[in-house]
Amino acid sequence: MNNIRELSKDESSGMTIIVKTISRLVLSFILLFGFYIILYGHITPGGGFAGGVILSISYVLLMLAFGSKVALAKLSNFWASMLDNLGALAFIVIGFLGLTGGYFMTNFIWHGHPGQLISAGIIPLCNIAIAIKVSAALYAIFIGLSIYGRIVTEEEK
Amino acid sequence: MNHILPLLVGIPLGMSVINLILSKASKRISDVIAPLAVLAVAVLSFYLLGTETTAYWMGGWYPPFGITLLYDGLTSLLLIVVNTVAFLAIFYSISYMEKYTSKPKFYSLFLLMLAGMNGVVITGDLFNMFVFLEIASIASYALVGFGVEHEELEASFKYLILGSFASTMILLGIALTYAMTGTVNMADAATMLQSIPASKTMAFAAGAFIMGFALKSGLVPFHAWLPDAHPSAPAPVSAMLSGVLIKAIGVYAMLRVIFNVLGPTAINLNIMVVLGALSMAVGGFLALGQNDMKRMLAYSSISQIGYIVMAFGLGTHLGFIAGLFHLFNHAAFKSLLFLSSGAIEHATGTKDLRRLGGLSGKLPVTTTTTIAGALSISGVPPFNGFFSKLLIIIACVSAGRWFLAALAATISVVTLIYFFKMMRFSLFGELPAKLQKIREVPFPMAFSLIALSVICLAVGIAYFVGPTFSELFLEPGANVLLDGLKNNAANYISSVLGG
Incomplete structure (x- = not known):
């Protein structure tokens, strides 16, 4: 954690102090809004995909404002790829667990009362799995776009 | 209720993810789990037969509200x-893909x-x-751009653009069908469409569907991506693309939509005949002039x-049998030929026919299998290709389409010519x-x-010997298409909606 704090103070990487200060303020709200969209996905508009995109945006903003070192220290490309796979795996496992209710993808958990946060059986769980998958995948794509470069040949130099 | 059906999708989908997670610990694990996953699915599909x-x-959502999976003859x-x-291609790639850097990613994409x-x-x-269809595409x-060289990326990009256009067209067709019927369940949509009068909207939807699927299956004049994409991919992927992908997401999907949803009207069937005959002739003649081995196979x-x-498109029982039989055979011999050309490329480092020659002394196994594949596709008895081409010609004659029968026979000769050219320049x-120091390919490839x-030869003999092969594999599929043609897909609709 200390390392991240030092890295974020490094003025040579990332954008200006104005962008950094504002980003520091709004980042946690973006993250929180993402969690809200995911967890309330089954009762309000939104869901796993939309929430996951918002979550990944907070990391993208971190990378844009503070540079890739800070963002990668928070969540490395290894873990982005890992979470991407684990999210997808979680979704498939939920589908297979549905077989206990009779069919693949059956909503086998207690459904609760419509409109309440704890309701709708497996749907919130699916939303969370999708959100993990989507957020990690979009962040990994952004890492791919930013840290890989074209090899410049001798002639072009 | 058969719980194996969702497993056919679930196993490869799940294993593609598990494979990526485990490969972070050890890259060798992928060589075991990916082929085993495909083997499991292959065994299940034989078990279901x-x-x-x-x-x-x-x-548990009953139609038309939930997604229904259906298992029938086709x-x-x-x-x-x-x-x-798929199993033979992924087993082959255990040694073939050694020269690429990230093998686990290849396996995961293959499983997807x-x-x-x-x-x-x-579905x-x-x-x-x-x-x-989009997951597969x-x-x-x-996979086409897996080598990340200039040529491969260009082919992949071309395929991406044209493939996305095809997908958009198919989506447009689905949207129009949904607008007219209010459902996306195939059987329910078919029932609705039979009860409303024919409209221009549905004619346009049919056009969009046929164009999209024709582009996916590489029919002339929608074939521009295929001769670039198929040769650029690694050999096992070429075998999958040419052998099964263009059939599963092109021809099969077209058949399902035309025969079970839209209804096989005379116009739809004639479009299929015209597109088919055109591809048959143009593809055959373009293959003659190729010097790149895999490019020739792609045109073929x-x-x-x-x-x-x-x-x-002939719309007769014999035509359906012949089409399904040729579909089956083409999957066998075209994947064999692509894998053989991959073996030659693996051993010699080139697929240019002008730089090859005399491989028969050095590569006995690859030579034998290439000859087997070439004889099958050219229609030489007792290989399987002979019987399916003969059936197609007989089906054309019995449907009264003499011109098509003559064309099919002519193109069969053209096929023989370009495969003789290929064998002459590579093997003899x-x-x-x-190329004096080349060695035979390793065990998984061989x-x-x-x-x-063996499949090519055995299927030909099995068909010749008795009706068992035809009754087991071809008749059930032909009956599904016949049900769509004669019976307004009544059996299909009742089996989907009735559960």
């Missing part, structure tokens, strides 16, 4: 073709493509079909897909000085080559 028509309601044939070829194809084959829902775009795929689609003649050659 002979089961009666069943529908599976995902999550599905059973396609599942066996797709999964058998397989999941998509199996999904397209078993009974239009939109679900589109989703699986997107995985194949990545266009030509052979033309045979298949033309046979289906003088061995170039550079195993797949021999297995496919």
